[in-house]
Amino acid sequence: LRQGVPEVIFGQGKSVDQIVAIIEEIVRVGQSVLVTRIEPDKGEAIAARVPSFQYAPLARTGKVTVKPPPERAVGPIAVVTAGTSDIPIAEEAAETLLAIGLRPDRIYDVGVAGLHRLLLRVDELRHAAAVIVIAGMEGALPSVVGGLVATPVIAVPTSIGYGAALSGFTALFSMLTSCASGVVVVNIDSGFGAAMAAHRMLPGSS
Amino acid sequence: LRQGVPEVIFGQGKSVDQIVAIIEEIVRVGQSVLVTRIEPDKGEAIAARVPSFQYAPLARTGKVTVKPPPERAVGPIAVVTAGTSDIPIAEEAAETLLAIGLRPDRIYDVGVAGLHRLLLRVDELRHAAAVIVIAGMEGALPSVVGGLVATPVIAVPTSIGYGAALSGFTALFSMLTSCASGVVVVNIDSGFGAAMAAHRMLPGSS
Amino acid sequence: LRQGVPEVIFGQGKSVDQIVAIIEEIVRVGQSVLVTRIEPDKGEAIAARVPSFQYAPLARTGKVTVKPPPERAVGPIAVVTAGTSDIPIAEEAAETLLAIGLRPDRIYDVGVAGLHRLLLRVDELRHAAAVIVIAGMEGALPSVVGGLVATPVIAVPTSIGYGAALSGFTALFSMLTSCASGVVVVNIDSGFGAAMAAHRMLPGSS
Amino acid sequence: LRQGVPEVIFGQGKSVDQIVAIIEEIVRVGQSVLVTRIEPDKGEAIAARVPSFQYAPLARTGKVTVKPPPERAVGPIAVVTAGTSDIPIAEEAAETLLAIGLRPDRIYDVGVAGLHRLLLRVDELRHAAAVIVIAGMEGALPSVVGGLVATPVIAVPTSIGYGAALSGFTALFSMLTSCASGVVVVNIDSGFGAAMAAHRMLPGSS
Amino acid sequence: LRQGVPEVIFGQGKSVDQIVAIIEEIVRVGQSVLVTRIEPDKGEAIAARVPSFQYAPLARTGKVTVKPPPERAVGPIAVVTAGTSDIPIAEEAAETLLAIGLRPDRIYDVGVAGLHRLLLRVDELRHAAAVIVIAGMEGALPSVVGGLVATPVIAVPTSIGYGAALSGFTALFSMLTSCASGVVVVNIDSGFGAAMAAHRMLPGSS
Amino acid sequence: LRQGVPEVIFGQGKSVDQIVAIIEEIVRVGQSVLVTRIEPDKGEAIAARVPSFQYAPLARTGKVTVKPPPERAVGPIAVVTAGTSDIPIAEEAAETLLAIGLRPDRIYDVGVAGLHRLLLRVDELRHAAAVIVIAGMEGALPSVVGGLVATPVIAVPTSIGYGAALSGFTALFSMLTSCASGVVVVNIDSGFGAAMAAHRMLPGSS
Amino acid sequence: LRQGVPEVIFGQGKSVDQIVAIIEEIVRVGQSVLVTRIEPDKGEAIAARVPSFQYAPLARTGKVTVKPPPERAVGPIAVVTAGTSDIPIAEEAAETLLAIGLRPDRIYDVGVAGLHRLLLRVDELRHAAAVIVIAGMEGALPSVVGGLVATPVIAVPTSIGYGAALSGFTALFSMLTSCASGVVVVNIDSGFGAAMAAHRMLPGSS
Amino acid sequence: LRQGVPEVIFGQGKSVDQIVAIIEEIVRVGQSVLVTRIEPDKGEAIAARVPSFQYAPLARTGKVTVKPPPERAVGPIAVVTAGTSDIPIAEEAAETLLAIGLRPDRIYDVGVAGLHRLLLRVDELRHAAAVIVIAGMEGALPSVVGGLVATPVIAVPTSIGYGAALSGFTALFSMLTSCASGVVVVNIDSGFGAAMAAHRMLPGSS
């Protein structure tokens, strides 16, 4: 699975020291590395110490590219969000896609309460090789998207919302019971997981 | 609240004997009566003993109309379902609406995975005085409807589905966190509750 | 739905910079704007940068009124709380009502453990066009109010309480199973949602 | 604790053979016995084999009284229900009270959506030595009763209701967070537990 | 209920200013006042402004005694804890008992994994008019105490523990299903609620 | 999505009459039909009335093939189970794959407590175009499989087990938090959903 | 692990035909077999077809002993229950112990509400090589036993009880948070799991 | 149980002053003491005041050894983790083992998504007297280890992960339903509990 693909580090709960050490060890053996879930203060501290480290604050990811991922002959991956609050998770997916040689096509803030905005972009959705759909609260967007495209739909619930949003579980369960058949689901807030799922589904993954 | 409105009996867990006794007592004082949640075998047994009892098997409701509810100068109430499995709950709402002098407009099986079917009926939705939206599984339909109409949207989650549908709680929580603002929610499978909510919202309720 | 009604921004999780930018964009196209869920420090920072921004600290809402909402020929909306801790949510409802041209009538701290205080205000409740009932902990107040008035009762559970209050879920489930028929419910702590629901129910919403 | 008090057998999950054997063993040593949670068919089968066994079908309890419980110089125990569906649990409480020498005063179907019925019986409530309040669904009644009397209020949640009633957990959590202070709670559907709690609270328990 | 009993204020979530204002209002009308759930920094700030305010840091309660509660001819109330971490909740109960004219008898750190410590104090338990039993984690102590005494046992679950302790819900559910009959339960961490329950159960409450 | 693919009917909760009517309607317009979740008695009753209906009792599915699905130039889909109790769900997946022109390769009873059995079949797994992994109880198998293959891994939790298996939710949550990256998940017991997900992922889906 | 130990079949959900076939296959290769979770009607049907099959109705287990398990030089395993309703699970443990060459010592109905019965048997507990403690409802017994013995304590929660007993989860969580250190826990109702755990802990397991 | 074993203090929620006082009291009576769950800042503050206090920051434990634990003639205890994030809990187990005279053998970061790393260490696992297996997220490792060794397997779920990891409950439930028989489980994050369980299982515990 790992061919041409960077090592991926889960940054949350690790100190700047620990992350720098891991990055240096991986780079030393000639491999690229992607770090997810690093808050801006830590991201900047790492960049100050590892000059080749490129930090993306919105996505909360950073990477050192030793050798770029191999080119892959596939269309873009649509990365779709219901609201603007879902964008950080979408960016985590987009950054991961880029790191593994896939091309994100961002389609943001097209939630189901304003259908017209979504319907304007159906053609774009249909040209994608796969669609990552990211939504919090009621998590309804994957069902609508799943009815509009025949390609893989990877649903990512987010922890956006309050009260009955249940920290993302309402969106998660919604997506698992989607009335559009063949929709698949990854863990709450896992933009990374969705990108890796797309990686498995598309040519050039091994 | 009760003026011109029948007494309503919760039939579940009550025997045929008990229901017949309650019906006769209410009819004796000159009032109409509606009974909800009676399974067909019980419904038929009651009808055999109370000739004026009209049983609606799909809705699992029955009624004796002593004096018809007063006419009400309001438009129809759209009763919308996502799937065909939601129809019994929709019929409970429709029968309750009829019993309190409101007029249901049934729009069934227009779930969000097949948007075209819903979009064909937008005009009908917009002519309703209020919309009751009934859906199980991911409960996405009220968000889409709420974005299409300006009138009251009363969402009814149903216990249809399995696994992550959580016996209706996924739909319930979805509806409570709907991204269409001003959507209100009643208890799982409560077609009756939705109709009574419409009753409170429309002229002639007192 | 939006005619004469301000754009509404969900302030939580957004920075002062982001909110100021969104406000300026909406005002530039000549529309009013309401922002919900802004803590006092952020509210004051926004007011310092946008002079026309009016911040209501108790409600944690702020607004810029470009053109006032249209007059609406309806009675007041009663906004009722069980305790004093529920008042911030009530104020969010009241501020939203004002922003959409409806008139709140505040009836606070009339919880069911001291019935006399509630009973003193029954007439006031009965003169309202709709009643928003806000309660945490056991959430019993909407059932009692629902038995006293024939108009719409919109119940708002709050996250007030500890232990078995379950961050508002006990009040939420209580309200959904209210023994007063036709009570409708919105998400936990959503004073905004209750006001928007009233908006849909009353003349002049479109 | 057991002085003058019958042995109490939990009948649920036990066969007629097992219950008859246990009854006979207890009676042989000269003690009275109360059996709870026996469905009518089992209750009648036991009565057919143990002639002194008195079965109360509504309460689903049965007893053999070898020596009557000692007289106790206390006032009646009010046993109050919100609805008619709560009556079987109330009867379990009442039968247990009788078996331990206490006197139940039944006040049924006085739920909070129809306050007038409850208010008509306030004097009766105030004359009780303790009040057992039994309610399902939103479980609001103990809060109202707790505000009306100064004596012990023992709340019993019931599993009556559907959907958000959560098989009695909504009523349970409501009662635990009651805004009337000093209300105590027993397990869902435990009329027996409430009666035994009253037993501990009143003179003559040891 | 309130005769001779102070007004009780729930301090949590209220500012020093708010609490001082409420205290002064109550004292002005000649009544005593008890405030619960105030952290030490707030407690000291209040004491600095209201000289008659007596703050108990372990219990996190404070009071102003305008007229002492009436003498009550009852034995002590045993206040029992399983561990040392449960002591703050026990002190809240003890301070509330004192404020309403009841006498606490503290029996701390006698959990069931070291039975000998509990058994050494059985006589003391049996001399109490009622027993308040406070325990977190598995909440087993009320069952054992309930088997040792015939008087009221009021169980208070605490939020002590981690993982499967579920913030007090494991202890709560344990206590509700206690195999010692007649044990009653109050909300998690509610030392106050337990004391008020004892108040209702003992002579002189009205 | 539907090109060359049969209509799929959710059989659960529908009567034989209803299913026969739906089948006949679909067949009349020249389309194939697959029905899922029909118990053996109903399956046989349908077959008795619709001679072209082929029922698979283990999978609890039945179909009428009007025109066979188009040939698809892809490798087999491995359908893997942890235990023998998971086989009915695997067969639902296999039957659905066949109905949409994909070829299942069944690898059953290779759960992680007996690693050797799984390791013997690694080559077979690596030759599959995608792997559907079906497991109940602790749901560990997809993590191990995900570490062994680079192709899509679609995890299906089953409701097999008791107690802490939580009717499939433990397996569901396990799979969502799999330490093998890019594993995707469908609803509990949804062999159908997994097959439809494979359909979206593989060439020839539209 | 399996040396001298029978194959174990999970009987629940399998038909008599399936179980007979599996038994015959195992016996054919010369091994003993134990089947758990078979209800009496199925147990008797199997015995009628496999004469060497010994069925234990209380334990709901059956076995065919081809070669007896090897002798093991260890003391007895105490199998302790809190109530009489826990006995079937205890018998499942006892039968499994016998099948793997360990000797159960049954100590039943010694729950913590009647401490004296437990204290009478402390010596017996202290002579055991390990103690299996089985309890439903509040699951308090393992904490008390864990404080009395220094040997392994394996706690088995049972699904006995109603309401807040949560089908065994209250006992499960209680046991996991036991204040007696070093208590270990197996799945709800898993007498079999507890016996197998004892097997791993005692000499002669491999 | 306590012979030669230190007193163990639960440090969480206790102040430096309180912990120092307890340590001094225990040391004064000539006993060793172990303190668990102390964060580094508190650990260092204690060490500054109690010179003999040895603090292990990774394990968050500290101890004063007055007399070393007795030698025990048993093999090492394997302490195995799935990931690197689980190491702090493993170190709590290792430090507790050392304090009670047992010898930990650390085998870290051998999770099931990279089977080869685990398989390389099977011999080491098989030489251990018992295996403590520590894993978060899907908690799959104990099932695999349980299939590889015949000795006791003590599973410790950790709160590592997000979303569906449910703060450790997913791992907990996974481990309780492990398909490897005889695996036992302790509370989430309880390295201490696992070590004490090993203590009970091995010679020399009393």
Ligand SMILES: Nc1ncnc2c1ncn2[C@@H]1O[C@H](COP(=O)(O)O)[C@@H](O)[C@H]1O
């Ligand atoms: N307090 C609130 N609760 C729920 N929804 C809100 C709230 N405030 C604003 N909204 C909704 O959030 C939407 C705007 O979200 P955003 O684009 O993230 O600002 C608006 O259309 C409102 O319907």
Ligand SMILES: Nc1ncnc2c1ncn2[C@@H]1O[C@H](COP(=O)(O)O)[C@@H](O)[C@H]1O
């Ligand atoms: N309805 C009930 N709810 C809870 N506990 C009960 C009930 N009926 C009897 N019990 C208790 O169950 C114990 C007897 O259980 P058993 O030995 O299984 O019959 C008695 O001591 C009672 O305290």
Ligand SMILES: Nc1ncnc2c1ncn2[C@@H]1O[C@H](COP(=O)(O)O)[C@@H](O)[C@H]1O
């Ligand atoms: N086993 C199943 N699980 C989930 N969805 C299903 C299943 N079988 C059929 N469906 C879906 O149910 C829809 C048809 O529902 P219905 O109209 O009620 O028969 C189809 O479009 C399928 O996508």
Ligand SMILES: Nc1ncnc2c1ncn2[C@@H]1O[C@H](COP(=O)(O)O)[C@@H](O)[C@H]1O
């Ligand atoms: N990390 C831990 N997890 C669970 N229990 C612990 C832990 N550390 C100490 N204990 C237990 O806590 C008890 C002491 O609690 P305390 O008196 O509050 O210090 C000891 O008897 C230990 O069994």
Ligand SMILES: [Mg+2]
């Ligand atoms: Mg938006």
Ligand SMILES: [Mg+2]
């Ligand atoms: Mg349909």
Ligand SMILES: [Mg+2]
């Ligand atoms: Mg108040």
Ligand SMILES: [Mg+2]
């Ligand atoms: Mg009634």
Ligand SMILES: [Mg+2]
């Ligand atoms: Mg202690």
Ligand SMILES: [Mg+2]
């Ligand atoms: Mg198998």
Ligand SMILES: [Mg+2]
């Ligand atoms: Mg017993």
Ligand SMILES: [Mg+2]
């Ligand atoms: Mg690792």
